[in-house]
Amino acid sequence: MEDLKTQGISLPRLGLGTFRMQGDVCRAAVESALALGYRHIDTAEMYANEAAVGAAIAASGVTRRDLHITTKVWNENLVPDAMRLAFDKSLKKLRLDQVDLYLVHWPAPIMNLPAMFETLMKLKEEGRTRAIGVANFNVALLKTVVEEIKAPIACNQIEYHVMLDQTTVREYLAAKSIPLVAYCPLAQGRAASDETLVAIGRKHGASAAQVALKWLLDQDGVAAIPKASRRESQEANLNALNVGLDDEDMKAIAGLRKNMRCVNPGFAPAWD
Secondary structure, rough: OEEEEEEEEEEEOOOOOOOOOOHHHHHHHHEEEEEEEEEEEEHHHHHHHHHHHHHEEEEEOOOOOEEEEEEEEEOOOOOOHHHHHHHHHHHHOOOOOOOOEEEEEEOOOOOOHEEEEHHHHHHHHHOOEEEEEOOOOOOOHHOOOOOOOOOOEEEEEEEOOOOOOHHHHHHHHHOOOOOEEEEEHHHHHHHHHHHHHHHHHHHOOOHHHHHHHHHOOOOOOEEEEEEEOOHHHHHHHHHHOOOHHHHHHHHHHHOOOOOOOOOOOOOOOOOO
């Protein structure tokens, strides 16, 4: 599987998202994904499943250096001391000495960005995380982090799929050579039943979901982390890599509505 190179790490283009998976279900899903060849697992403090992810990693037999593990700090823990405590708890639950990527999960309405990123950069300097990054940051916040604080962020993880235009953020990230990691890449299942995507899929012997996923992965600098608890879905997502979309397909996809945002909590920043 192709990797994106960013801030000294290799980020597999296709990963496994684990939001809303917990306990034995989460552990079984991660074990299944690793057995199929996934090497990028995404979790978070807020998901309450880091222990299950850690158990699956331990049971998998996959060499640690071959894995990419991302976790995230919740936006209630962005004060330096709280961030360090949250990080320690995450590492313990994951049964790891180091994660590959540690993200700010969401910006908070009130936060001290310089202090936050000083803490994150210290965790990186200490070798406890190989890289740092953000999630759900708009361009204004990215500019502060990248251009003023000059933090070496390795990605911005945001909602991105065929039904949501993210051109403004994507172009800024591309200009700074920062990967975009797409969560909800299948629009929380809506892509699977879209008539346009179904028709494109039929043409290629693929599902609508595979078409939507390949549309993302064909874009430079974009990775995707679809959630999939069943082995069949995990395998189907891997097989999306084999779908070949043509210009006609791309034109049809460009004509889909692009304003469907699935994740928009009250504390979200002003979206671009």
